[in-house]
Amino acid sequence: MGRAATIARRTFLIGSIAVAGGVAFGTYMYRRPGENPLMTDLSADGAAITPYVRIDAEGVTLITPRTDLGQGAYSMQAALIAEELDIELDQVKVDPGRPSPAYYNTALSEEGAPFRSTDDSFMAESVRGVMDVLMKFLGMQVTGGSTSVPDGYNKLRMAGAVARETLKAAASQQTGVPVSQLKTGNGTVLMPDGTTLTYMALAPVAAKIKPVTNVELRDPSEWRLIGKPMQRHDIVAKSTGTLPYGVDFRVDGMVYATVKLNPRQGGAMNGYDASAAKTMRGVKQIVPVSGGVGVVADNTWRAFQAADAMTFDWGEAPYPAEMDGHWEALSNSFNDDQIEARNRDDGDVEAALAEGEVIAAEYRAPYLAHAPLEPISAIVRVTDDRADVWTGTQIPRFVQSNVARMTGLDAEDVHIHVLYVGGSFGHRLEDEVVKQAVEIARQMKGTPVKLVYSREEDMIHDFPRQIAMARGQGTVKDGKVEAYDLGIAMPSVIASQMGRQNLSLPGPDTQIIAGAWDQPFAIPHYRMTGYRAPALAPISSWRSVGASSNGFFHDCFLDELIVAAGADPLEERIRLMWHDNSRKVLEAVGEMSNWGSDLGPKSGRGVAFCMSFGVSTAEVVEVTDTDDGIRIDKVYVAAEVGRVIDPVNFDNLVKGGVIWGLGHAMNCEITYSDGVAEQTNFHAFEGMRLYQCPQIEVRGLENGEKIRGIGEPPVPPAAPALANAIYAATGKRIREMPFNKHVDFV
Amino acid sequence: MKTSALAAIWLAAFGSVALAAEPVGTDRVLNEFAEGSVSFEEGLANWQLFYDVASHPRCSNCHVGADNRPMWSGPSYGRTRPHGMNINAGESRIGAETLLCSTCHTDVEGMASASNDRPHAAPRVSMTWQLAPVEAEWFGKSSAYVCEQLKDPERNGNRTIKEVAAHLDHDLILHWAWEPGGNREPAPHSLQATMDALMKWAAAGTPCPTE
Numbered sequence: 001m002g003r004a005a006t007i008a009r010r011t012f013l014i015g016s017i018a019v020a021g022g023v024a025f026g027t028y029m030y031r032r033p034g035e036n037p038l039m040t041d042l043s044a045d046g047a048a049i050t051p052y053v054r055i056d057a058e059g060v061t062l063i064t065p066r067t068d069l070g071q072g073a074y075s076m077q078a079a080l081i082a083e084e085l086d087i088e089l090d091q092v093k094v095d096p097g098r099p100s101p102a103y104y105n106t107a108l109s110e111e112g113a114p115f116r117s118t119d120d121s122f123m124a125e126s127v128r129g130v131m132d133v134l135m136k137f138l139g140m141q142v143t144g145g146s147t148s149v150p151d152g153y154n155k156l157r158m159a160g161a162v163a164r165e166t167l168k169a170a171a172s173q174q175t176g177v178p179v180s181q182l183k184t185g186n187g188t189v190l191m192p193d194g195t196t197l198t199y200m201a202l203a204p205v206a207a208k209i210k211p212v213t214n215v216e217l218r219d220p221s222e223w224r225l226i227g228k229p230m231q232r233h234d235i236v237a238k239s240t241g242t243l244p245y246g247v248d249f250r251v252d253g254m255v256y257a258t259v260k261l262n263p264r265q266g267g268a269m270n271g272y273d274a275s276a277a278k279t280m281r282g283v284k285q286i287v288p289v290s291g292g293v294g295v296v297a298d299n300t301w302r303a304f305q306a307a308d309a310m311t312f313d314w315g316e317a318p319y320p321a322e323m324d325g326h327w328e329a330l331s332n333s334f335n336d337d338q339i340e341a342r343n344r345d346d347g348d349v350e351a352a353l354a355e356g357e358v359i360a361a362e363y364r365a366p367y368l369a370h371a372p373l374e375p376i377s378a379i380v381r382v383t384d385d386r387a388d389v390w391t392g393t394q395i396p397r398f399v400q401s402n403v404a405r406m407t408g409l410d411a412e413d414v415h416i417h418v419l420y421v422g423g424s425f426g427h428r429l430e431d432e433v434v435k436q437a438v439e440i441a442r443q444m445k446g447t448p449v450k451l452v453y454s455r456e457e458d459m460i461h462d463f464p465r466q467i468a469m470a471r472g473q474g475t476v477k478d479g480k481v482e483a484y485d486l487g488i489a490m491p492s493v494i495a496s497q498m499g500r501q502n503l504s505l506p507g508p509d510t511q512i513i514a515g516a517w518d519q520p521f522a523i524p525h526y527r528m529t530g531y532r533a534p535a536l537a538p539i540s541s542w543r544s545v546g547a548s549s550n551g552f553f554h555d556c557f558l559d560e561l562i563v564a565a566g567a568d569p570l571e572e573r574i575r576l577m578w579h580d581n582s583r584k585v586l587e588a589v590g591e592m593s594n595w596g597s598d599l600g601p602k603s604g605r606g607v608a609f610c611m612s613f614g615v616s617t618a619e620v621v622e623v624t625d626t627d628d629g630i631r632i633d634k635v636y637v638a639a640e641v642g643r644v645i646d647p648v649n650f651d652n653l654v655k656g657g658v659i660w661g662l663g664h665a666m667n668c669e670i671t672y673s674d675g676v677a678e679q680t681n682f683h684a685f686e687g688m689r690l691y692q693c694p695q696i697e698v699r700g701l702e703n704g705e706k707i708r709g710i711g712e713p714p715v716p717p718a719a720p721a722l723a724n725a726i727y728a729a730t731g732k733r734i735r736e737m738p739f740n741k742h743v744d745f746v
Numbered sequence: 747m748k749t750s751a752l753a754a755i756w757l758a759a760f761g762s763v764a765l766a767a768e769p770v771g772t773d774r775v776l777n778e779f780a781e782g783s784v785s786f787e788e789g790l791a792n793w794q795l796f797y798d799v800a801s802h803p804r805c806s807n808c809h810v811g812a813d814n815r816p817m818w819s820g821p822s823y824g825r826t827r828p829h830g831m832n833i834n835a836g837e838s839r840i841g842a843e844t845l846l847c848s849t850c851h852t853d854v855e856g857m858a859s860a861s862n863d864r865p866h867a868a869p870r871v872s873m874t875w876q877l878a879p880v881e882a883e884w885f886g887k888s889s890a891y892v893c894e895q896l897k898d899p900e901r902n903g904n905r906t907i908k909e910v911a912a913h914l915d916h917d918l919i920l921h922w923a924w925e926p927g928g929n930r931e932p933a934p935h936s937l938q939a940t941m942d943a944l945m946k947w948a949a950a951g952t953p954c955p956t957e
Binding site: 682 | 813830831832834836843844845866
């Protein structure tokens with residue numbers, strides 16, 4: 001079972017138990033656990049055993065602080081707690097809880113530290129430890145980075161075990177029966193004589209005793225839930241259209257608002273004319289907000305109509321108005337002054353390039369919107385002594401502190417109610433919508449203001465995925481890849497994102513070269529350089545972040561070299577792979593796809609590999625070049641995650657990631673003209689259609705030491721596997737997204 | 747060149763007829779013209795009037811070829827491009843094997859309740875939204891090509907020209923072309939004028955322009 005040291009360091013415990021293992025200098029005070037946020041508004045006879053379990057007259061509630069974005073996070077977190085608590089999932093409620101430092105994300109630091117995830121050296125672990133403290137200090141209660149599972153895997157099971165043992169101690173105190181003779185099951189403590197005491201009945205006693213924290217986690221062989229398909233908490237409600245998402249949420253007495261902001265992101269508003277809008281039906285107020293105007297009406301539609309009836313004098317964009325300027329800025333970034341990181345420099349690349357015939361290529365990846373089906377919204381009510389925010393967010397702690405700062409209230413008087421999210425992909429790692437809702441609500445004290453973005457406003461004001469360019473050079477020798485030199489230029493997505501939270505990025509931005517520099521290939525001469533382009537359009541994390549562009553660059557250029565060497569694409573990747581568990585995922589997709597078998601004329605197979613977020617993922621795509629264009633026939637995916645919590649949800653997440661990756665690679669880009677995003681709705685930002693969707697076969701491997709998340713890793717290999725397959729079928733090498741600039745898709 | 751000059755002469759003489767106040771109207775008539783009562787030139791000019799309609803985006807956007815992809819063209823779209831949202835109507839031409847056109851272009855009881863003025867709302871009529879048959883591919887096709895196609899029973903649904911004209915009167919999607927709603931430019935002339943032009947063209951012996 002999990003190493004004790006890991007559990008001690010990564011687990012939040014309660015009461016006065018200090019967590020051992022404060023090894024990094026100056027970190028002691030942040031090694032102490034935070035307060036239990038559940039103690040503040042507990043009913044008189046309720047008990048909060050650890051910050052994750054609340055038991056009161058209503059029943060047992062499991063606190064699941066990672067937001068459910070459709071990925072099943074609530075159900076997964078609940079299962080981890082319930083596994084050790086000996087309670088069934090249909091006996092519990094889930095509640096995202098309130099923002100608290102207790103819920104900081106420990107796994108997120110792994111992505112931020114400049115070490116390969118295959119590197120478990122003391123150095124790497126130490127840095128992760130310090131980053132861990134940094135995350136805690138910042139109170140990063142963040143859902144993202146494919147971290148919900150690795151972050152919660154021990155912590156939440158531990159929380160369940162502590163609650164279970166504390167309830168047993170309470171039962172022992174109440175009955176005089178020694179704890180050793182008590183068992184638990186089905187939400188009850190079982191007495192030796194067969195009688196049962198419910199957790200609810202024991203809660204008042206449990207609340208008064210010291211929690212039992214000296215607990216052992218169960219061996220996987222004893223698991224009832226983990227590793228088996230579970231009925232997700234939200235499935236029935238979602239399938240029947242009854243689940244209230246953030247945008248559906250209502251608060252009594254609320255008014256409806258929307259905003260019009262300068263469509264040139266971050267540009268000024270020099271003036272506006274609202275005379276036509278003021279007299280329109282249902283319009284209540286028109287108020288300036290940062291960078292634009294808010295319209296308040298008696299329903300959302302009327303607010304939209306009034307907003308459209310206004311005219312504005314917008315300022316210029318603080319970035320190049322046309323795309324040529326963006327590409328030029330990237331192109332000019334490949335110079336020594338702009339090197340952000342050269343994390344890899346194996347062998348002697350310069351000498352190798354001077355020796356052989358150089359194969360060179362340039363790759364491009366465009367801006368991409370997050371465009372979740374549910375546009376962003378927030379309900380905010382501000383009074384003199386408290387503020388309430390109801391919204392779907394991945395960053396409740398940031399929201400809380402921003403609202404506190406804007407209203408002058410103390411953070412504990414700002415109540416964040418996290419709601420279900422209808423897709424995010426990183427979109428809700430931003431909280432501009434909340435800030436604007438606060439600006440409006442402050443001027444309507446006591447009235448809840450529901451601010452909803454129109455689809456157009458949502459897409460125009462999305463902070464898209466980074467734009468990026470890569471330049472590769474390489475040589476081959478004796479049928480093998482000999483030298484591989486790749487430079488990647490992009491603006492810093494993390495600096496852009498953290499800047500909006502008034503934070504600066506300490507050290508280099510690891511995302512500039514994520515998914516490329518740390519690939520476990522043993523190419524004799526192998527160099528990876530990240531160049532930091534100047535800030536262009538404001539950008540934000542998009543499902544798989546840096547790896548979303550870099551996985552495409554790194555793998556496709558590798559494919560070009562393998563083809564030039566005359567080697568087999570899969571065999572050469574396997575030959576070059578030094579990391580055993582990564583080799584196994586390549587071997588798995590080879591076996592799944594029956595690699596090497598004849599697909600018939602006009603068809604082709606492509607394979608791609610990318611390790612991101614610590615997950616080695618390989619994908620094989622099969623395509624046919626039909627008279628009407630490229631048809632994607634089948635996709636095979638293998639991913640190494642250490643342990644699969646729920647095979648069905650795992651399968652869903654992988655398939656969703658593949659479809660997301662392929663769909664955007666096929667059809668999508670955000671382009672700026674006159675400083676404004678030209679794609680404002682799904683007609684111009686086209687998803688893969690049901691009839692285009694290939695069969696996708698998924699295999700989760702569990703050879704790794706560490707448990708990993710699967711939300712993002714299937715995305716980076718999807719585009720390169722498709723591009724490599726198109727090359728195999730047609731001989732056409734596509735080096736820029738979207739691919740539909742070069743081929744039609746059936 | 748010669749054809750358009752003739753059309754201009756014809757329009758100068760009869761143009762007022764083509765600009766009916768109500769482009770669809772309520773009491774359309776299938777006017778018959780005796781065979782030979784319309785001259786060859788007048789027949790050609792009447793064909794040209796019909797071609798003005800057939801080649802207009804309101805019609806040609808759905809008269810597309812075998813790729814089964816409706817088009818978006820005309821002033822309201824700014825530029826010519828395939829229908830957005832990655833739409834393909836399939837060989838069924840109604841989206842049966844892909845995504846039914848009627849998923850968004852839902853049927854309405856009567857045109858009065860269609861609300862086609864809503865921005866972003868897909869246009870709706872009181873029949874199933876669909877592409878024209880693939881044989882009637884008009885998008886980007888010349889006047890001569892469309893002319894030959896329309897009088898070829900193999901490619902016009904085995905109809906006489908009179909039946910084609912009657913079909914114009916009965917097919918409600920076609921009525922929508924003159925009342926498209928929103929900022930969409932309606933088809934030119936009027937439904938009555940278009941039917942009359944077809945009947946006169948038939949009376950003239952269905953002359954076609956040469957390329």
